[in-house]
Amino acid sequence: MNNHYNEFETVIGLEVHIELSTQTKIFCGCSTKFGSEVNSQICPVCMGMPGTLPTLNKKVVEYAVKVAVATNCNITKKCLFDRKNYFYPDNPQNYQISQLYLPICTNGFLEINNENICKKIGIHEIHMEEDAGKLIHDEALGKSYVDYNRAGVPLIEIVTEADFRSADEVILFLEKLRLIIQYLEVSDCKLNEGSMRVDINLSVRKTGESEYGTRTEMKNLNSFRAIKRAIESETKRQVDIILNKEEVILETRRWDDSKGESYSMRSKEDARDYRYFPEPDLMPINISGDYIEYIKTNLPEFRDEKIERYVKEYDIPKYDAEIITSEKALANLFEETVLCGANPKKVSNYIMGETLKLMKEREIEAEQISFSPNNLACLIDLDDRKVINSTVAKEVFVKVFDEDINPVQYVNEHGLAQNNDxxxxxxxxxxxxxxxxxxxxxxxxxxxxxxxxxxxxxxxxxxxxxxxxxxxxxxxxxxxxxxxxxx
Ligand SMILES: [Zn+2]
CATH class of the missing domain: 1.10.10.410 (Arc Repressor Mutant, subunit A)
Incomplete structure (x- = not known):
């Protein structure tokens, strides 16, 4: 049986929604802050009241152009918004303002490196749109509620070509994309909070065939681990269907990570079902060549450039530089601690060793690290001058990590100075x-x-x-x- 699986290849394309970290929504002045009290960040515009008019937030265009430039896309000099018509309780206007005919950019790519083989993944297009509200289901009461705080939060949707052939390629691409977007500071890309959402279009075909098989779309994937598992599970499900001489149905499926399986949600809609038409309440957006040049010359330093600079400027091993730059927050911590005068290799050791260990133990993300770089620099200085020994230094670091204590004061108060007598x-x-x-x-x-x-x-x-x-x-x-x- 196993041999049959080798006769098939998986073909995957992605739709990645990124919530942009603008202060206000895309068409009104409401705050986009995550986690506020339900329905506290709403107004007649994002509630879709009759007679209201949208006003485009310029930052959204700026952020979208930044991502477009960083992903090698062609920017549409004159782009338009379109109405995507559908009714759903979390969508008070009964339509979503999105882009269909002239998205802000098309035809880009990112390169991934899978076991030393470089592969180009095509980006079909990126478009701007507004997010919907959120339904909250109370199963005990048998009721559903709706929170419109998210309605009108700006999104970009990145649509890739069907260039992926494995879960590993998908993860490498998503990791690279997430890091680029984090370095651009246009989104925090948190899968667990929904600021990065990935839909997977997947089909299988006999290896060597040129026709695509029937695809399914999978939604509700809120971690890289879930994405990998979902791809592997869906590939097997489709191959089994074909081996049983049945047919894969074009549909949207929901992944249940706790059960490790997907189930059918609805048959897949296509563009015709949404009766798109140009949004009459918004002007076309003109993006000048000068503006694109301005964005290009002001791009931040990305990971590859940082790795190169760390090795050259700070004389740390490439291996260290790769780990430190794998998260923007860690790279910032490293650079700021070094600026406080600490030895770069020692800072790198603290980040790769104790910091990563405590992050794992405390189950926190790099961006949740809250101690000040100056306190880490102080601790390294005490260690360097042999005021404390390395065992004590590690203990004090736990205090720095958890409570951001001042190491000099802490060592004095607790009589931890090393005995050199x-x-x-x-x-x-x-x-x-x-x-x-x-x-x-x-x-x-x-x-x-x-x-x-x-x-x-x-x-x-x-x-x-x-x-x-x-x-x-x-x-x-x-x-x-x-x-x-x-x-
Ligand atoms: Zn509003």
Missing amino acids: ADELTEIIEKVLDNNAQSVSDYLNGKDRAIGYLVGQTMKETKGKANPELVKEILKKSLENRRGVGV
């Missing part, structure tokens, strides 16, 4: 040696490893505050003093 340490070490005669004789009989245990005992006696290098040095001396004297 050779006389005091010698005294403690002599006692440790007296109490561990076996280890002493092991060491003197050539078992070098026994010293590790004695270092550990000394550190314990000093409550972890001794300078471990100094302890080792004194230990060696004291042990040699006991040679010949008899233990």
Whole structure:
């Protein structure tokens, strides 16, 4: 049975909705803030009241052009909005203002690198549109409510060509796209909050065939993991249908990640069903060549450029630079901490080691990191000057990470400064040696490893505050003093 799966290839195209992080909505002045009280950010325009007129938010065009330039698209110099007519309770106007005939840009691409093979993924078009409200279902009461705070929040929809052949390619593309958009600061692209939403159009065909099979569209994918699983599951479902000599139905399916399966939602609509027509209440948008040039020359530094610069300017390994730049918030943290005077390699070690570890333990995203770069720089300085040892430094870092404490003050208040007093340490070490005669004789009989245990005992006696290098040095001396004297 398994062999049959190898005879098929998966063909995937994506529709990616990105919620733009403008302060206000696309056609009115209401706030776009996420998570506010329901129906607190609404007005007659975004409620679709008769007699109201939309006014285009210029920032939306700016953000869309930025994404268009960064994804190598051709920008439509004169683009228009269209009405997409449909009724749904979360859509109070009974139509959505979108773009069908002349989207803001077309014909772009992004390159992905899959196991050292570079592949171009075509972008068919990007269009601007408004988001709908949100239905909230109360199953216990058997009622549904609607929150219009999201109605009119600006979106861009990025439609790719059907160029993907595997889940891995899809994930690589989405990761790259998300990072570009985050670096452009036009959206935070959070899948779990819906500011990045991915629909997957998927069909299968016998390898080598040129005709496409019948596709399905999958919605409701709120993590990269869910996307990967959904693609794999849908591929298998369609191949099984074909192997059973049945036919794949053109439909929209909803992915249930907890069950690991998809189910049919409705038959797929096409453009005809929406009776699109040009939006009569909005003027065409003219985008000049000068404006496009201005956007091009003001693009931010993207990941590849950052990696190159970090290696050159900060002399850190490429591997470090790749990890740090994988999230914009981490790259910012790195750069700001280095600006506070910390050694770049040490900052990189803190980010790749302790920071990523604590992010995982606390289940937080990079952009939720709240400590100030200056406090991390201070901590690295205490470590550098051997005011604290590395074990204590790690403990203090947890406090910096969780509570953004000032490390200098914290070390003083808690008496965590390292013990560098050779006389005091010698005294403690002599006692440790007296109490561990076996280890002493092991060491003197050539078992070098026994010293590790004695270092550990000394550190314990000093409550972890001794300078471990100094302890080792004194230990060696004291042990040699006991040679010949008899233990
Ligand atoms: Zn409004």
